Amino acid sequence: MKILVDENMPYAQTLFSRLGEVQAVPGRPIPQAALAGADALMVRSVTKVNADLLAGTGVKFVGTATAGTDHVDDAWLAAQGIGFSAAPGCNAIAVVEYVFSALLILAQRDGWQLRDKTVGIVGVGNVGSRLQARLEALGVKTLLCDPPRAARGDHGPFWPLEKLVAEADILTFHTPLNKEGPYRSRHLVDAEVLAALPDNRVLINACRGAVVDNAALLAALRGGKALRTVLDVWEPEPDLSLPLLQAVDIGTAHIAGYSLEGKARGTTQVFEAYSQFLGRPQQVPLATLLPVPDVSEVTLNGNLAANLDEGTLLRLMHLVYDVRRDDAPLRRVAGIPGEFDKLRKFYQERREWSSLCIQCDDEATAALLTRLGFSARLR
Ligand SMILES: NC(=O)C1=CN([C@@H]2O[C@H](COP(=O)(O)OP(=O)(O)OC[C@H]3O[C@@H](n4cnc5c(N)ncnc54)[C@H](O)[C@@H]3O)[C@@H](O)[C@H]2O)C=CC1
Numbered sequence: 001m002k003i004l005v006d007e008n009m010p011y012a013q014t015l016f017s018r019l020g021e022v023q024a025v026p027g028r029p030i031p032q033a034a035l036a037g038a039d040a041l042m043v044r045s046v047t048k049v050n051a052d053l054l055a056g057t058g059v060k061f062v063g064t065a066t067a068g069t070d071h072v073d074d075a076w077l078a079a080q081g082i083g084f085s086a087a088p089g090c091n092a093i094a095v096v097e098y099v100f101s102a103l104l105i106l107a108q109r110d111g112w113q114l115r116d117k118t119v120g121i122v123g124v125g126n127v128g129s130r131l132q133a134r135l136e137a138l139g140v141k142t143l144l145c146d147p148p149r150a151a152r153g154d155h156g157p158f159w160p161l162e163k164l165v166a167e168a169d170i171l172t173f174h175t176p177l178n179k180e181g182p183y184r185s186r187h188l189v190d191a192e193v194l195a196a197l198p199d200n201r202v203l204i205n206a207c208r209g210a211v212v213d214n215a216a217l218l219a220a221l222r223g224g225k226a227l228r229t230v231l232d233v234w235e236p237e238p239d240l241s242l243p244l245l246q247a248v249d250i251g252t253a254h255i256a257g258y259s260l261e262g263k264a265r266g267t268t269q270v271f272e273a274y275s276q277f278l279g280r281p282q283q284v285p286l287a288t289l290l291p292v293p294d295v296s297e298v299t300l301n302g303n304l305a306a307n308l309d310e311g312t313l314l315r316l317m318h319l320v321y322d323v324r325r326d327d328a329p330l331r332r333v334a335g336i337p338g339e340f341d342k343l344r345k346f347y348q349e350r351r352e353w354s355s356l357c358i359q360c361d362d363e364a365t366a367a368l369l370t371r372l373g374f375s376a377r378l379r
């Protein structure tokens with residue numbers, strides 16, 4: 001059995017070789033010749049999976065080690081009887097930690113406190129709900145917008161986007177890219193929404209580039225719109241607009257979800273799905289794959305639970321991940337053909353906050369840090 005895997009999928013060789021012969025290939029584009037004789041294909045978001053790629057091949061299963069699935073024509077796969085699995089939630093924590101880092105950097109730069117702000121979360125799934133939980137732990141007010149969940153009667157409250165645009169200081173987008181249908185999210189942020197946004201707000205897009213109309217955003221920023229902007233995703237990728245990159249406050253190469261834990265979960269989720277598909281179910285505990293982090297333990301002195309100051313939180317967070325390490329390289333190489341993908345392929349190892357164990361003096365501080373996503377213990 002021949003299993004093709006994207007070369008940017010850590011641990012794929014180790015795991016999938018338990019099931020068959022593994023060949024690692026580039027994902028953008030997949031070399032067509034490699035598909036000859038392949039039984040299964042494991043991709044990332046850069047590969048368009050559709051009839052053009054797979055018609056006439058023997059591929060019987062496709063896995064994508066990603067949360068988003070807009071690159072996959074799942075209706076066509078189903079019609080062909082080809083099995084399919086994504087990796088829902090695999091990298092949600094990484095995206096949340098990216099958003100926190102960006103927000104606390106902007107807060108420090110502009111002299112405000114996150115605790116004094118209202119954060120509007122658009123798309124309250126794996127990423128959005130984890131973001132809300134951590135913001136809540138810090139005492140930050142949130143407003144949620146998720147029409148599909150509202151229609152299902154899920155516990156909210158959920159509000160229309162217009163309310164978030166009018167009232168939230170920070171708007172952060174975590175929806176799938178729905179190109180059509182009742183919950184269309186393509187250009188959810190368009191010229192009209194941008195015009196309606198009051199001055200001095202923060203806009204974050206860490207879901208899919210086209211959720212924000214990039215041309216309209218550039219026009220607004222060029223027109224003097226007072227808006228702090230954080231973009232991890234672009235319309236289009238990899239050929240993003242250089243003027244837009246220059247105009248945003250933080251810009252990164254679609255790496256918000258790129259923690260080692262997030263990528264490893266992506267691989268293990270599709271591996272488990274494929275082994276299930278083959279009738280040979282196997283589970284892979286994440287801890288058996290991950291290396292020891294560079295920094296694994298620090299001590300925090302004193303009782304900080306009552307009012308954990310945001311400067312301390314920023315220092316703790318940035319012992320693990322600081323989004324500026326990804327902003328600077330993109331600005332250096334954007335516009336050079338191939339470099340956007342190279343930044344992603346040779347991504348410096350990044351861990352999640354849970355990899356840092358914080359020793360604390362008291363239980364309340366340890367409990368707060370745990371709710372925020374760190375590992376914490378009493379000393
Ligand atoms: N930048 C990056 O590295 C990453 C980007 N992503 C992107 O972020 C998206 C969200 O990720 P998850 O939370 O894991 O997905 P999810 O599927 O768990 O949650 C998405 C939520 O958005 C809601 N939604 C759908 N259409 C909407 C609309 N028009 N308006 C408001 N809400 C809407 C859904 O009901 C759902 O609750 C993914 O689809 C993916 O495209 C995900 C992980 C990493």
Ligand SMILES: O=C(O)C(=O)[C@H](O)COP(=O)(O)O
Nearest residue numbers: 044045046066067068257258
């Ligand atoms: O999971 C998703 O959805 C993402 O956006 C991934 O972080 C994208 O990573 P690649 O699959 O493009 O490496």
